[in-house]
Amino acid sequence: MAESEPSPSQGDFIRIEGVTKNFGTFKAVDNVSLNIGKGELFALLGGSGCGKTTLLRMLAGFETPTAGRIFIDGQDMEGVPAYDRPVNMMFQSYALFPHMTVAANVGYGLKHEDMSPARRQDRVKEMLAMVQLSHLADRKPHQLSGGQRQRVALARSLAKLPKLLLLDEPLGALDKKLREHTQFEIANIQYKLGITFVVVTHDQEEAMTLASRIAVMDRGIIRQIGAPSDIYENPNSRFVADFIGSINMVEADVVRVDGETVEVSAGQLGAHVKVLAHGWSPGERASLAFRPEKVTISRKKPAGAVNVLKGKVQDFGYFGKDSLYRIKLPTGHVLSVNAVNAERVAAEKAVATWEDEVYLTVSPASAMLFRSEA
Numbered sequence: 001m002a003e004s005e006p007s008p009s010q011g012d013f014i015r016i017e018g019v020t021k022n023f024g025t026f027k028a029v030d031n032v033s034l035n036i037g038k039g040e041l042f043a044l045l046g047g048s049g050c051g052k053t054t055l056l057r058m059l060a061g062f063e064t065p066t067a068g069r070i071f072i073d074g075q076d077m078e079g080v081p082a083y084d085r086p087v088n089m090m091f092q093s094y095a096l097f098p099h100m101t102v103a104a105n106v107g108y109g110l111k112h113e114d115m116s117p118a119r120r121q122d123r124v125k126e127m128l129a130m131v132q133l134s135h136l137a138d139r140k141p142h143q144l145s146g147g148q149r150q151r152v153a154l155a156r157s158l159a160k161l162p163k164l165l166l167l168d169e170p171l172g173a174l175d176k177k178l179r180e181h182t183q184f185e186i187a188n189i190q191y192k193l194g195i196t197f198v199v200v201t202h203d204q205e206e207a208m209t210l211a212s213r214i215a216v217m218d219r220g221i222i223r224q225i226g227a228p229s230d231i232y233e234n235p236n237s238r239f240v241a242d243f244i245g246s247i248n249m250v251e252a253d254v255v256r257v258d259g260e261t262v263e264v265s266a267g268q269l270g271a272h273v274k275v276l277a278h279g280w281s282p283g284e285r286a287s288l289a290f291r292p293e294k295v296t297i298s299r300k301k302p303a304g305a306v307n308v309l310k311g312k313v314q315d316f317g318y319f320g321k322d323s324l325y326r327i328k329l330p331t332g333h334v335l336s337v338n339a340v341n342a343e344r345v346a347a348e349k350a351v352a353t354w355e356d357e358v359y360l361t362v363s364p365a366s367a368m369l370f371r372s373e374a
Helices: 052-060 102-110 117-130 146-158 176-193 204-210 228-233 238-243
Strands: 012-023 026-037 041-045 067-072 087-090 164-168 196-201 213-218 221-226 248-258 261-266 271-276 285-290 295-298 308-318 322-328 334-340 357-362 368-370
Touching: 012 052, 012 196, 026 052, 026 067, 026 196, 026 221, 041 052, 041 176, 041 204, 052 067, 052 087, 052 164, 052 196, 087 146, 102 117, 102 146, 117 146, 146 164, 146 176, 176 204, 196 204, 204 228, 213 228, 213 238, 221 228, 221 238, 238 248, 238 285, 238 368, 261 285, 295 334, 308 334, 322 357
Parallel strands: 041 196, 041 213, 087 164, 164 196
Antiparallel strands: 012 026, 012 067, 213 221, 248 261, 248 285, 261 271, 285 368, 295 357, 308 322, 308 357, 322 334
């Protein structure tokens, strides 16, 4: 299991120590240890069945760890029921009451709080203003769009001002454009309130946009913890590199080591490639990887460059802000290359198009080497 990075300077708000959760013979969470700082927006990222939702439910008190301990704000949560924890949870389905107005939904959790009716009403107004829904206070959920229902659910979850808010796939029901917009809204609200947020998601872009740190989970364990940029640029394993973003990955053999420069022979590329790396020895087997946007594509062979590959454009997709090329090498292997469309140009003046012969260059600093995994 990957070691946790130091938590932010505010101190550890959540401590998860050696937590395991078994369902019969199935180990959903396997000896996970993790620290989350106060006021942090933290994401648990992974595919289906990786254990992220089970870990979230144990934080909420809906599941009991088979082993290990969970501390929230210094208090051991063993034996503390969900309703006594300083926690609120926002579900993917939003779970709004269809017969209640927006305002009534937001204020529902305040009924048993020790506050006057006037103060309760003020809190509801504050929450609606925060999510920019004051003008819809008297509507019913069925009269709202998906994005508006999502914001009502968020306001209701925050109305009691919990110390910790857990969000389970909070944007899964929204379309892509609305999801992207709402990600920034959630991040801004979290920053203003200073409440600790823990988000569970399978969406890599969502985790990287929302969170200050991410834990990548796989088969019940944490594979890596770090800032989005660290996990993307410096993945600690083949699994993390392959899971986060798009990547070209081929098998290779280490043939030479010169200081921090490792030269590998990659049969699928039909070439030797130099990589800035350390800890390798000649004769070792490795996975060579580089991201599509780290590859430079040109019609002319660059002079003096290293790691130059020649190929032909097999597929070409124009996406406005960038273009995706699939380049077939003489070996038959196909590489993906992203090129940013920095200028307005006609298609015939693009970097390359179908059937063009092109040269690909990968800098040694942009390539990565990983050891094989079971």
